[in-house]
Amino acid sequence: MIYLQLFLSFLKIGIFCFGGGYAMLSLIQDKVVNQHGWLTISEFADIVAVSQMTPGPIAINTATYVGYTAAGGNVLGSVMATLALILPSVVMMTIVSRFFIKYGKNEIVQGVFKGIRPVVVGLIASAVLVMATPENFADYRSYLLFSAAFLAAYFYRVHPILLMVLGGLAGFLMY
Amino acid sequence: MYRDLFRVFFRIGAFTIGGGLAMLPIIEREVVERKKWIAREDFTDILAVTQTMPGVIAVNMAVAVGYRLKGIRGSLIAVSGAVLAPFLAILMLAVFFRTYRSNPVVESIFLGMRPVVVALIAVPVITTMRSLGLTLSTGLIAGAATLLIWLFGVSPVWIILAAGLGGYIWYRIEKHRKGRRKI
Numbered sequence: 001m002i003y004l005q006l007f008l009s010f011l012k013i014g015i016f017c018f019g020g021g022y023a024m025l026s027l028i029q030d031k032v033v034n035q036h037g038w039l040t041i042s043e044f045a046d047i048v049a050v051s052q053m054t055p056g057p058i059a060i061n062t063a064t065y066v067g068y069t070a071a072g073g074n075v076l077g078s079v080m081a082t083l084a085l086i087l088p089s090v091v092m093m094t095i096v097s098r099f100f101i102k103y104g105k106n107e108i109v110q111g112v113f114k115g116i117r118p119v120v121v122g123l124i125a126s127a128v129l130v131m132a133t134p135e136n137f138a139d140y141r142s143y144l145l146f147s148a149a150f151l152a153a154y155f156y157r158v159h160p161i162l163l164m165v166l167g168g169l170a171g172f173l174m175y
Numbered sequence: 176m177y178r179d180l181f182r183v184f185f186r187i188g189a190f191t192i193g194g195g196l197a198m199l200p201i202i203e204r205e206v207v208e209r210k211k212w213i214a215r216e217d218f219t220d221i222l223a224v225t226q227t228m229p230g231v232i233a234v235n236m237a238v239a240v241g242y243r244l245k246g247i248r249g250s251l252i253a254v255s256g257a258v259l260a261p262f263l264a265i266l267m268l269a270v271f272f273r274t275y276r277s278n279p280v281v282e283s284i285f286l287g288m289r290p291v292v293v294a295l296i297a298v299p300v301i302t303t304m305r306s307l308g309l310t311l312s313t314g315l316i317a318g319a320a321t322l323l324i325w326l327f328g329v330s331p332v333w334i335i336l337a338a339g340l341g342g343y344i345w346y347r348i349e350k351h352r353k354g355r356r357k358i
Contacts, residue, residue, distance in 0.1 A: 016335050026331050030330050073270075097238070112339045123324070
C-alpha cells in the first residue's frame with residue numbers, strides 16, 4: 001500500500017535527518033530513488049532545483065512532491081509524506097520543550113552531536129557525488145555550467161535563485 | 176494569540192526561500208524583536224536545542240516557540256502555519272510537472288539547472304568543512320562517510336547512528352580520563 005510506504009519512509013527520514021537541509025539530501029535520495037524508485041535521479045535533481053526557488057525547507061518540499069508523484073498524482077500522498085516527515089519533530093521537540101529546556105547544554109547530547117558533526121560534511125559530499133551522474137550531466141556543457149555556478153556561488157556569493165534562473169536560461173538557449 | 180502565532184509562522188514559511196537555515200534569522204526577528212514573545216537568551220537556548228535534535232530545523236523551531244507560548248496547541252498551530260505555504264506551492268508545481276515535464280522547453284531548462292543545483296550543494300561541503308574546522312582525524316571520518324554512502328551504498332541512517340554512538344563513546348573516554356587526572 002503506497003500511502004503506508006510513503007508514511008513509513010518519510011517517518012524514517014524525519015527521525016534520522018540531522019544537520020539541516022543539504023545533509024538530509026543523501027538520506028532522502030537513498031529512500032526515494034534507491035530503495036523505492038519513486039523518482040529518477042534526474043527528477044530528484046529537478047525537485048532540489050525547484051526547492052531552491054520556492055518557499056520552505058527542502059525536506060518539506062521533497063516530501064510534498066514525492067508524495068504526490070508516488071501516489072500517482074494524488075494529494076493524499078503529499079499529505080501523508082509531509083505529515084510523516086514533521087511528526088517526529090513535533091513529538092520529540094514537544095517532549096524536549098516540556099522536560100529539558102536546557103537540553104542543548106547537556107554534556108551527553110553535546111558528545112553525541114560532536115560525533116555526528118564531521119559526518120554531516122560526508123552526508124553533503126555524498127549527495128553531490130550521488131547526483132553527479134550522466135543523467136544530470138548530459139555533456140561537456142553541463143561541466144561548464146557546474147564550474148561556472150560553483151565559482152559564482154563560492155567566490156562571489158551570487159544568490160542561489162539568480163544562479164538557478166541563469167542555469168535554466170542557459171539550458172533553454174543551449175539545448 | 177493563536178491567530179497571531181499562525182500568521183507569523185505562515186509569513187515565515189511563505190517568504191523564506193532557499194531552505195530552513197535561511198528561516199532562522201527571520202524567525203528570530205519576528206519572535207524576539209518584533210513580537211517580543213521570547214527573550215533573546217531563551218531564543219539562543221532553543222536554537223541550540225533545535226540544531227541538535229533531528230528533524231527539519233524550521234519545524235523544530237516552530238514547535239519550540241509555539242509550545243513555549245501556548246503549549247501543545249500552540250506548537251501545532253505554529254507548525255501548520257510554517258508548513259502550509261511551502262506545501263501548497265510545491266503541490267501546484269507537482270501538478271504542473273506531471274503535465275509538462277516531457278515538454279522539450281521545460282526539459283531543456285532543467286538540463287541547464289541540474290548541474291547548477293549540484294554546484295549549489297558542493298559549496299556547503301566546503302563552507303561546512305571550514306566552519307567546523309575539520310582536523311585530520313575528523314576529516315578522515317567525513318571522507319569515510321562519503322565513500323561508504325557513495326561507493327558502497329550504505330544507508331545514511333547507519334552512518335548517523337554509528338557517528339552518534341562514536342561521539343558518545345568518545346565522551347565517556349574523555350570523562351574517564353579527566354576523572355583519573357583528578358585522583
